[in-house]
Amino acid sequence: MFESLQERLGSILNGLTGRGALSEADVSAALREVRRALLEADVALEVVRSFTDKVREKSVGAAVLKSIKPGQMVVKIVHDELVAMLGDEGVAIDLNAPAPVVLMMVGLQGSGKTTTSAKIAKRLTERQGKKVLMASLDTRRPAAQEQLRQLGEQVKVTTLPVVPGQTPVEIARRAEQAGRLGGYDVVILDTAGRTHIDEPLMVEMADIKAAAKPHEVLLVADSLTGQDAVNLARNFDSRVGVTGLILTRMDGDGRGGAALSMRAVTGKPVKLIGVGEKMDALEEFHPKRIADRILGMGDIVSLVEKAAENIDAEKAAAMAKKMQSGKFDLDDLADQLRQMQKMGGMGGIMNLMPGMGGMKDKMAAAGLDDKMFGRQIAIIQSMTKAERANPDLLKHSRKQRIAKGSGTDAAAINKLLKMHRQMADMMKAMGGKGKGGGMMRGLMGGLANKMGLGGMMPGMGGMPDLSSMDPKQLEALKKQAEAAGLGGGLPKGLPGLPGPGGLPGLGSAPRLPGLGGFPGLPKGPKK
Template sequence: MFESLQERLGSILNGLTGRGALSEADVAAALREVRRALLEADVALDVVRSFTDKVRERAVGAAVLKSIKPGQMVVKIVHDELVAMLGEEGVPIDLNAPAPVVIMMVGLQGSGKTTTSAKIARRLTDRQGKKVLMASLDTRRPAAQEQLRQLGEQVKVATLPVVAGQSPVDIARRAVHAAKLGGHDVLILDTAGRTHIDEPLMVEMAEIKAASNPHEILLVADSLTGQDAVNLARNFDERVGITGLVLTRMDGDGRGGAALSMRAVTGKPIKLIGTGEKMDALEEFYPKRIADRILGMGDIVSLVEKAAETIDAEKAAAMAKKMQSGKFDLNDLADQLGQMQKMGGMGGIMGMMPGMGKMKDQMAAAGLDDRMFKRQLAIISSMTRAERANPDILKHSRKKRIAAGSGADAAEINKLLKMHRGMADMMKAMGGKGKGGGMMRGLMGGLASKMGMGGLGGGMMGGGMPDLSKMDPGQLEALRKQAEAAGLGKGASGGLPGGLPGGLPGLGGGGLPGLPGGMKLPGLGGLPGGKKK
């Protein structure tokens, strides 16, 4: 998400940070380009005008233009104003009300209300231990109530039994009564939508609101609709009153205009964003982290959280032990590639690492992207157990059979085996030093060397960094600021600065919190602790 905007703003701001001095004319020219970039990203005109005026007002002062690094000061001002536009602080779903807390989901047809309702229910159940009941009030769309029931089974959340012939308002009243009798903590009402806003829809929403007295009214909007999503939010807020926004399909939105506009236009916080079709593809919206991503500064905190959620601690601990003994077969490689895909793949992980956004295009151009890993997983899946456990037995006839079964060619199989041998040798060497695993560090270092970017393997992946598992949020934030101060994400054209000993602060061998020993993310060193699934 925000890829196109990140690229445009990055190139504009790089032009400022590369100069020793700035004039008012330089800032004005840069802001004209920023204005154009935001408009092309489908950000509302009023929001763009307000944003650039505020940046200009702060950036043309003597304290900035005569500072030692005026370009970086301007970047900081742009960052701060982005955060202000997006809402300063993240605002979670408010459950501070007598049970059952009623959450009313509203929006147009096709925006993803039903799927989002199930995602929220799963999140509240798994993360907060809440007892949740879902009820479909959509009597217009065929099989809408059946869809919610099936999603409820998938996420193991109860749904209100369907009674034929009831109106949405009657269902809402019955759902509230059932939630009270069943001792549920949260009730999620999935309302009907229309293809466009009309008077009957608004009347129905108002009646449901009066019957259920919701504590939260969340507007679900498709981020790909851009300016239409902004107008939708304004209309729903005026007629029904909303308490927050949920933006869906953010993974497919390279512009980000809806996210950047809706908070500023409505004054209502964006609480959650949908980043995929799977039931766990839902993230809390943190303005500061989003601003960091847009400006290429990475998002280490989200990366740590995502890793903690997706990595199976017991499985990883067993693999770490195996790696320490120098054993690393193709089953292990497949497991690690699978873990990497769960965390968003190569592009998703690198997009959250400071200064690494530009490398995604370079790696894709070299054919080193998530599609390559999918092909490698297909190749491994076409092998027998014996072949995966002992790749040395793979001779010509076996490779020919595997190629036919996976749709690959002999060259791809040989590349996979060569990569595996290199990583296995590294595991053996590291195991002898008691450092545990390091598959992904080896993987990223190997890919970097293929691209002639050896600094990635050495600078990013050195050891001896502080242990993040022993740090509180304030210390983590201080480390992030150290990375910014060192120039990460500020547009150094050569990628990562070479002057950082051992890589980024806190991302070396010291490890990340909440993750099992021996597991490795690209350049993130060992992962101690662990979260059982």
């Protein structure tokens, strides 16, 4: 998300930080470019004007232009205004009300209301232990109620049985009553949408709200909506009274202007963002972390959270112990590749690494992408158990069989085996030094060497290996990252972290013990 905006703002602000002194003309020229970048990212014109006016007002004062590092001060001002535009703090869905808490999902047709309803139900059930009931109020769209029922089965959440002929208001009343009598904690009402905003839709939404008295009215909007996002948000808020926003398809939108515009115009918080089609592809919206990502500062806290959610601690401990004795077979490699996929793949991880967001395109151009992971896993799965345990068995005839089974060729198999040998050597060396494996560190290093990208990923050993840490260690690392300012706001410490052109206060906080499963942090561009 925000890739194009991140790239444009990064180059503009780096131009400022590279100068020893700034004039008002320098600031004005940079802000013209910032304005253009925001408009190209589909941020609404009124929001862009307000943002640039505030930044200009704070950036042309004597305190900035005559400071020791004026460029860095401007970067800080831009960062702070981005946070203010997105909302100072993340706001979760409010469940502080007598059960059942009714959540009403509204939005246009095709925005992702039904899928998002199921994602929220899964999240509340699995993470908070809530008993959830879902009800489809869409009586017009063919098979809409059946779609929600099937999604309910998929996420193991009850859906209200369909009674033919009932109106949306009648279904809403029945859902609230069923939730109360059935001892449910939360009732999610998936309302109907239209291809565009019209009066019948708004009347229906208002009638449903009056009947169900929802605790939250959540507007689900497609992040690709662009400039229309502002009108959409205003209309729903004025007629129904929106309490929060949920933006879908954030993984497919390099611009992200809807997120900036809707929050700024309505004043209503973005509570969740959809980042994929899978039922667990839903994330909390943390304004400070998003601002960090937009300015290329990375998001270490989110990275640690992803690790805590996806890494199997017992399996990681067993593998670390195994590798201390110098053993690392192709089954282990496949496990590491799958773990990378669960954490968002190469692109997702790079976006969260400080200073590494811009590396994605270079790595993709070199063939180092998530599709390659799938091909490598297919190759390993086409081998026998004995071959996976002992790659030395793989002679010409066996490679031909594996190539046919995986839809690849002998060259791809040879590249995989070479990468495995390099990784096994790295793992053995790390284990021998008592570092407990360094699984993902070895994986990333092996992948980089395989593609000839070793020089692009310096400092491989500077960060701890997330895959070999237990939940308590991950939680401690998360708190340390937050304390160092890496989860929101400007980094307060960490030597060598690149921020946009370098930020004030670097080196003032304790150094993180490192993320070792990932490439080490570069030292920033040479001045």
